[in-house]
Amino acid sequence: MHLIQYLDSQGNRAVGVTEGGQTRQLLEASSIYDLAMAATTTIGGLPAVIATMQQGEPVDKAALLAEGRMLAPIDHPDPAHMHVTGTGLTHLGSAATRDAMHKANGEKPAGEMTDSMKMFRMGLEGGKPAAGERGVQPEWFYKGNGHIVANPGHPIPSPSFALDAGEEPEIAGIYVIDQHGQPRRLGFTLGNEFSDHVTERVNYLYLAHSKLRACSFGPELRVGDLPRHIEGKSRIIRDGEVVWEKPFLSGEDNMSHTIANLEYHHFKYELFRQRGDVHVHMFGTATLSFADGISTRSNDIFEIEESQFGLPLRNPVRVEEEKPVIIGGLY
Known part of the structure; x- marks a missing residue:
C-alpha cells in the first residue's frame, strides 16, 4: 500500500491510496497525519482505518506530480x-x-x-x-x-x-x-x-x-x-x-x-x-x-x-x- 497527499482540482487537500496498481482518492481524508493519529487507537493500524473509508474515482498521480500538485506524504x-x-x-x-x-x-x-x-x-x-x-x-x-x-x-x-x-x-x-x-x-x-x-x-x-x-x-x-x-x-x-x-x-x-x-x-x-x-x-x-x-x-x-x-x-x-x-x- 502506498499513500500520497495532493491538491485536488479545486486546490483542496486530498489523500490517495494505491493498491493493486491503481490509485484512488480517500473521500473522507485530507491529511495522512490525521489518518495516522486515528490509526494509533485502531486495531489493525493504517490499513484498518483506510479499509473503512469510501474511495473515489481513479487518480492519475503522475499527472499530479507533473502539475506540481503533489504534497509531501506527511506534514x-x-x-x-x-x-x-x-x-x-x-x-x-x-x-x-x-x-x-x-x-x-x-x-x-x-x-x-x-x-x-x-x-x-x-x-x-x-x-x-x-x-x-x-x-x-x-x-x-x-x-x-x-x-x-x-x-x-x-x-x-x-x-x-x-x-x-x-x-x-x-x-x-x-x-x-x-x-x-x-x-x-x-x-x-x-x-x-x-x-x-x-x-x-x-x-x-x-x-x-x-x-x-x-x-x-x-x-x-x-x-x-x-x-x-x-x-x-x-x-x-x-x-x-x-x-x-x-x-x-x-x-x-x-x-x-x-x-x-x-x-x-x-x-x-x-x-x-x-x-x-x-x-x-x-x-x-x-x-x-x-x-x-x-x-x-x-x-x-x-x-x-x-x-x-x-x-x-x-x-x-x-x-x-x-x-x-x-x-x-x-x-
Whole structure:
C-alpha cells in the first residue's frame, strides 16, 4: 500500500491510496497525519482505518506530480512539531568519501584512521546487535522542522551563503508519536537529504552547519516494513540532459546498522517522544555526485527513483538571493 497527499482540482487537500496498481482518492481524508493519529487507537493500524473509508474515482498521480500538485506524504498542522533528522556513515561504502575529505584536509596522516572511519568501523562491528541487545549509536544530525520541507516537484532552496548544493539520495522513515508517547512507524519514502558538502569539507566540525538546509521526500509513502535490498538511481539533469547518474543502494542488506538500531538511538531521547509530533528520519547514503566532482548549478534537477517506492522524487535546486538578518535588541 502506498499513500500520497495532493491538491485536488479545486486546490483542496486530498489523500490517495494505491493498491493493486491503481490509485484512488480517500473521500473522507485530507491529511495522512490525521489518518495516522486515528490509526494509533485502531486495531489493525493504517490499513484498518483506510479499509473503512469510501474511495473515489481513479487518480492519475503522475499527472499530479507533473502539475506540481503533489504534497509531501506527511506534514503536521504546526510545522514546528515535525522533526527532520538523520544518521550518517550507516551504509557499506559510505565512509570512503568522508574519509578522503578529512585526509585531504590534513586532519589525519596517511595510514591513520579518521574519526569518520572509526565511526564507520564501530557500526560494522556493533550496528547490527542480536535480539534483545543494544547496538552502537550512529552519527546523528538535525536538519530542521517542517518549514524546511520542499514538496515533490517544487524547488529546493539553497541559501545565498551556501558553498555547495548537493543531493543525498536516501530512504526516510516516517513516524508519529502516539497518545502514550510511543513512536509509531507509518512506513518509508524516498528522500533527498540535501546538504552543503563544501562547507563540511572545510572542517568536520562544520557538519552540523552543512546539514541545516532544506530537503524533500516522497512523493509516495510506502506503508509497511523496509525492503532488505533497495537499488535505485540518482541523477542530475541540466538543461534537459543527464549530466550525472549513479545507482544507490539501501536496505539492511547494504547497511552497517539495522533500522531498529537507528530508530532506538533516535527515539531513546524523551525530547523525540512528545505526543502528536511527526518525525522524518533519513537513514544515510553511500552515493553522492559531489564525490565524483560534480558542482550543481541553480535550476539543475535532482531525480531519485526506485520502483518499490512508486513515482520518482524530482526537485530543481534554486539558489536564493541574500536575505539580510537584522538583529535588534528589546531593551
